[in-house]
Amino acid sequence: MKSLAELGLRAQGGAEAQINGLAVDSRQVKPGFLFAALPGAQVHGGEFIQYALRMQAAAILTDAKGAEIAAQELAASDAALIIAEDPRQTLAQTASLWFGPHPASVVAVTGTNGKTSVATFCRQIWEEMELAAINLGTTGVEGAWTDPLQHTKLEPTTPQPITLHRVLAEARDHGVTHVAMEASSHGLDQRRLDGVVLAAAGFSNFTQDHLDYHETSEAYFEAKMGLFRRVLSEDGVAVINLDDPHGAQVAEICTARGQEVISVGHYSDARLRLTAQRFDGTGQDILFTWQGKSHQARLNLIGGFQGENVLLAAGLVIAAGAPPEDVFDTLPHLHTVRGRMQLAATRENGAAVFVDYAHTPDAVKSALQAMKPHVMGRTIALVGAGGDRDPGKRPLMGAAAAQNADIVIVTDDNPRSEDPASIRAAVMAGAVGAGGTDSITEVGDRAEAILRGIDMLAPGDALLIAGKGHETGQIVGDTVLPFDDVEQASVAVAALEGRI
Ligand SMILES: CC(=O)N[C@H]1[C@@H](OP(=O)(O)OP(=O)(O)OC[C@H]2O[C@@H](n3ccc(=O)[nH]c3=O)[C@H](O)[C@@H]2O)O[C@H](CO)[C@@H](O)[C@@H]1O[C@H](C)C(=O)N[C@@H](C)C(=O)N[C@H](CCC(=O)O)C(=O)O
Ligand SMILES: Nc1ncnc2c1ncn2[C@@H]1O[C@H](COP(=O)(O)OP(=O)(O)OP(=O)(O)O)[C@@H](O)[C@H]1O
Numbered sequence: 001m002k003s004l005a006e007l008g009l010r011a012q013g014g015a016e017a018q019i020n021g022l023a024v025d026s027r028q029v030k031p032g033f034l035f036a037a038l039p040g041a042q043v044h045g046g047e048f049i050q051y052a053l054r055m056q057a058a059a060i061l062t063d064a065k066g067a068e069i070a071a072q073e074l075a076a077s078d079a080a081l082i083i084a085e086d087p088r089q090t091l092a093q094t095a096s097l098w099f100g101p102h103p104a105s106v107v108a109v110t111g112t113n114g115k116t117s118v119a120t121f122c123r124q125i126w127e128e129m130e131l132a133a134i135n136l137g138t139t140g141v142e143g144a145w146t147d148p149l150q151h152t153k154l155e156p157t158t159p160q161p162i163t164l165h166r167v168l169a170e171a172r173d174h175g176v177t178h179v180a181m182e183a184s185s186h187g188l189d190q191r192r193l194d195g196v197v198l199a200a201a202g203f204s205n206f207t208q209d210h211l212d213y214h215e216t217s218e219a220y221f222e223a224k225m226g227l228f229r230r231v232l233s234e235d236g237v238a239v240i241n242l243d244d245p246h247g248a249q250v251a252e253i254c255t256a257r258g259q260e261v262i263s264v265g266h267y268s269d270a271r272l273r274l275t276a277q278r279f280d281g282t283g284q285d286i287l288f289t290w291q292g293k294s295h296q297a298r299l300n301l302i303g304g305f306q307g308e309n310v311l312l313a314a315g316l317v318i319a320a321g322a323p324p325e326d327v328f329d330t331l332p333h334l335h336t337v338r339g340r341m342q343l344a345a346t347r348e349n350g351a352a353v354f355v356d357y358a359h360t361p362d363a364v365k366s367a368l369q370a371m372k373p374h375v376m377g378r379t380i381a382l383v384g385a386g387g388d389r390d391p392g393k394r395p396l397m398g399a400a401a402a403q404n405a406d407i408v409i410v411t412d413d414n415p416r417s418e419d420p421a422s423i424r425a426a427v428m429a430g431a432v433g434a435g436g437t438d439s440i441t442e443v444g445d446r447a448e449a450i451l452r453g454i455d456m457l458a459p460g461d462a463l464l465i466a467g468k469g470h471e472t473g474q475i476v477g478d479t480v481l482p483f484d485d486v487e488q489a490s491v492a493v494a495a496l497e498g499r500i
C-alpha cells in the first residue's frame with residue numbers, strides 16, 4: 001500500500017488515497033487500485049473510467065480529455081483524480097516508484113534492426129564476466145532469471161511500464177544486477193521506458209519501418225531520439241553506430257545534451273573502430289581498435305552485421321562501467337542469438353541451414369548479403385510475408401530475395417486473417433522479373449518448403465529460412481499452430497538423411 005504522495009502524485013483538490021495496485025486496463029482493476037486511463041490508438045482509456053470506478057478504483061490518472069469523457073461518473077465518485085498533461089509519462093514514473101529501484105545497471109538500445117541481437121550480446125558479455133544479467137525484449141526475458149509467468153510474452157517488445165517495472169523488480173529480487181533492454185519506437189513514443197534510469201543507451205541504425213504507426217519517417221526518427229533526448233540523462237553515456245547515415249545526427253543530439261559519446265563503426269574517428277572482418281564457414285574474425293589500440297577476436301557468429309552488433313554491445317557494456325579489456329576477452333565466447341543468423345542444421349555434405357528473423361525487404365537483402373561471404377556454393381532463400389501487416393512490403397521482399405539469392409522459395413509466414421495464397425502471389429510477383437534469379441518456386445506449406453529447400457542443398461550451399469526467427473507458432477486465422485523453423489530444419493535434415 002502506498003499513498004499518492006509516495007507515488008509522486010497530486011490529486012485534484014489535494015485529495016489523498018491509499019493505493020494497493022496499478023492497472024492500465026480497466027479489466028484488471030481491483031478495489032483500491034490506481035487506474036491509468038490513457039489516450040490510445042483505438043480508443044481513449046477515459047471511456048473505461050466508469051468500469052474502473054465500478055471496480056472501486058481508489059484513484060484515476062488521466063489527461064484532461066479522459067476527465068471530460070468520464071466527468072459525470074467522476075463527479076459521483078470519491079476516487080482521487082490526477083490529471084496529467086502526459087499521463088503515459090506520469091504512469092511510467094509512478095510504476096517506477098511503485099515497484100522500487102530496478103537493478104543498478106540498465107542499458108537500452110534503439111534502432112530499426114539489431115536491438116534484440118545487441119541486447120542479447122550485452123547479456124552474454126556480462127554473463128561471461130560472471131555478472132547476473134538479463135536481456136528483455138522481443139524474445140522475452142532471457143538470462144540469469146527468466147520470468148516464470150512470461151509477462152513479456154504477452155506484451156510488445158518494450159512492455160508497458162507496469163509490466164516493465166514488475167519484471168525489473170522481480171529480476172532485482174532474484175539477484176539480477178545488469179539489464180539490457182530493447183527500446184522500440186512505439187515504446188519510446190508511448191513513454192514506456194520513461195521511469196527507467198539508464199547507465200547507457202545505444203543506437204544501431206535507422207531504415208524505413210512502422211510507418212503505419214508513426215506516419216512519417218521524421219516522426220519515426222524523433223520517436224527513437226526520445227531515448228537520448230528524454231530517457232537517458234545528461235550524465236548517461238550514448239553509444240552510437242557512426243556507420244549509419246543518421247549516426248552523426250544522433251551523436252550531435254547527444255553531444256548537445258552534454259552526454260558522453262562512444263562512437264562505434266568503420267569510421268576512422270570511431271572510439272571503438274571495426275577495422276577488418278574475415279568470414280568463413282562457422283563465423284568471422286574481427287580486427288578492431290579501442291581508443292587507438294588494436295585487438296583481434298574470433299566470433300562464432302554468421303553475418304558481418306552481427307560483428308557490428310557485437311561491437312555496439314561491447315561499447316554499451318563498457319559505457320555501463322566494465323573494464324574494456326575484460327569485455328574484449330569475452331567476445332570469442334559469444335554465441336548465436338535465437339533466430340538471428342542462427343545455424344539451425346548442417347547436412348552431411350556440409351551445407352548449412354540458417355534461420356533469421358528478416359521480415360522486411362531491407363532485412364531480407366542484408367541477411368542474404370551477410371550470409372554470402374560465409375558460403376562457397378549457392379544461396380537459397382526461403383521467404384514469405386505475414387498477413388495483416390504492411391502489404392506494400394510483400395513484392396519488395398520477393399524482389400530482395402530474387403536479387404540476392406540463387407534460388408528462391410516463396411512460402412507462408414503467419415497468414416493471420418488473410419488468404420495465404422494471395423500473400424504468396426504478391427511476394428511471387430515481386431520476385432519474378434525483379435532482375436535477379438529466375439529459379440523461383442512457390443510452396444505454400446512452410447514445413448514442405450523447408451524440406452524442399454534443404455533437399456536442394458549441395459556441398460558448399462546454404463539455405464536462409466527468413467521471417468520467423470525465434471517464433472514458435474504459425475498464426476493462421478485466430479489459431480497459433482506450433483511451428484519452429486529451427487526444429488523443422490533439423491527434422492527435415494534428419495528425414496532426408498534417413499535418420500527418422
Ligand atoms: C499501437 C500500440 O502500440 N498499442 C499499445 C497501446 O495500446 P493503446 O493504448 O493504443 O490501446 P487502445 O486499444 O487504444 O486502448 C486505450 C486504453 O484503453 C485501455 N482499455 C481498453 C479496453 C478495455 O476494456 N479497458 C481498458 O482500460 C487500454 O489498456 C489502453 O490503455 O498501449 C498498450 C498498453 O500499453 C499496448 O499493449 C499496445 O500495444 C499493442 C499490444 C501492440 O501491438 N503494440 C505494437 C504495435 C508495438 O508496440 N510494437 C513495438 C515495436 C515492435 C517492433 O519493433 O517490431 C513493440 O514495442 O513491440
Ligand atoms: N546491425 C544490423 N544491420 C542490418 N540488419 C540487421 C542488423 N542486425 C540485425 N539485422 C537483421 O534484422 C533482423 C532482426 O534483428 P534483431 O531481432 O536483432 O533486431 P530488432 O531491432 O530487435 O528487430 P525487431 O524490431 O523486429 O524486434 C535480423 O534477423 C537480421 O536479418
Ligand SMILES: N[C@H](CCC[C@H](N)C(=O)O)C(=O)O
Pocket residue numbers: 359385386387389413414467468471
Ligand atoms: N514485429 C513484427 C514481426 C513480424 C514477423 C513475421 N513473422 C510476421 O508475422 O510478419 C510484426 O509483427 O510485424
Ligand SMILES: [Mg+2]
Pocket residue numbers: 115116137138139157182
Ligand atoms: Mg527486437
